[in-house]
Amino acid sequence: MxxxxxxxxxxxxxxxxxxxxxxxxxxxxxxxxxxxxxxxxxxxxxxxxxxxxxxxxxxxxxxxxxxxxxxxxxxxxxxxxxxxxxxxxxxxxxxxxxxxxxxxxxxxxDDLDREARRARRAELIGLANDMVRRFPAAALADDNDLRVTDVTIDIGEHRHVPPEDVQKMRAELRERGVRTLLSSVHLHLTYDPxxxxxxxxxxxxxxxxxxxxxxxxxxxxxxxxxxxxxxxxxxxxxxxxxxxxxxxxxxxxxxxxxxxxxxxxxxxxxxxxxxxxxxxxxxx
Structure with a gap:
């Protein structure tokens, strides 16, 4: 650089x-x-x-x-x-x-209609709730009510989740067909490409x-x-x-x-x- x-x-x-x-x-x-x-x-x-x-x-x-x-x-x-x-x-x-x-x-x-979006998000919310139940250091992010296409887990904004827990969550979600993206504060769950x-x-x-x-x-x-x-x-x-x-x-x-x-x-x-x-x- x-x-x-x-x-x-x-x-x-x-x-x-x-x-x-x-x-x-x-x-x-x-x-x-x-x-x-x-x-x-x-x-x-x-x-x-x-x-x-x-x-x-x-x-x-x-x-x-x-x-x-x-x-x-x-x-x-x-x-x-x-x-x-x-x-x-x-x-x-x-x-x-x-x-x-x-x-x-x-x-x-957006290329997808609202009903399809709601159905996708409902599935993602269920998966995210399962993750935070099993990895208690994490929590659902506080901006989820404003989201349309993805669900976010707080791993660094108000929570401090060990990197190994983040990697375990990502591996499990990948096996379930969910894409994950990692920012400095959130783990994002999505079906969008x-x-x-x-x-x-x-x-x-x-x-x-x-x-x-x-x-x-x-x-x-x-x-x-x-x-x-x-x-x-x-x-x-x-x-x-x-x-x-x-x-x-x-x-x-x-x-x-x-x-x-x-x-x-x-x-x-x-x-x-x-x-x-x-x-x-x-x-x-």
Missing amino acids: KPLSLLPPDAARALAGVIFDLDDTVLDHGALTEAAYAALFRLRETGLALIACTGRPAGWGEVLQRQWPIDATIVENGALALVREEESDAAGHRGGHAPRAGASRVVTL SDKATGIVRLLSARFGEDPTRARHRYAFVGDSGNDGVAFAAFVLTFGVANVRAHLGKLSVPPQFVASLPMGRGFAEIAQQIAELRKNAPEP
Whole structure:
């Protein structure tokens, strides 16, 4: 991994957007700092599209998409995406009322219907309850009521689950046909084939008109842990906040560049470097 000072100016200037993880990347143990939030605005001012990509639930994603200066939010490790759409005149005339100027709504992009989702989740909840009953150091994560496609077990947010217990749970779930994804705080149980990389590329192709191969060169990814590994491998320009060093053993491909600071301060450091290089582009 290289320090941010070695980031080539041309690489920063060639970007169309930045995709970023949330937990322990933009957020500090779940908290959003002023520096990290301001960094989003600095990146946006340079003309970059911004996409959050997280294992957190769809309910979180809807709030982010309404309130943050971002273009899309990918949630539940790539299974769903949320985008903001301007309301059409026809849609706004419900009850005889025209839409407010600039009115928009958040739309969830999902290939599966609601009934199928409910059935899948019911099975996953049963399996997750069995896991936490048999591995009492773990517990169901407190964000499960906001989820649509997966179920999460808290292994590092409010609980401290021994790594050997996590590995035993993953092995048993795999035998039962369940995919598991591991973040710095949660063990995710899902039947969906998506991961962060496939979810990002699918969104960029469907909603941003990007060629899937070209998109990997036009967008950078910023992350910190094991469930970001597929995105570190998929994108040409990648960044890690300093705490990524604790997870290098779980990454087949590390990020290209690493910040000197952890979590939100590291994200702000990365954003500042990209923004400065883009703003200081020579006149044509």
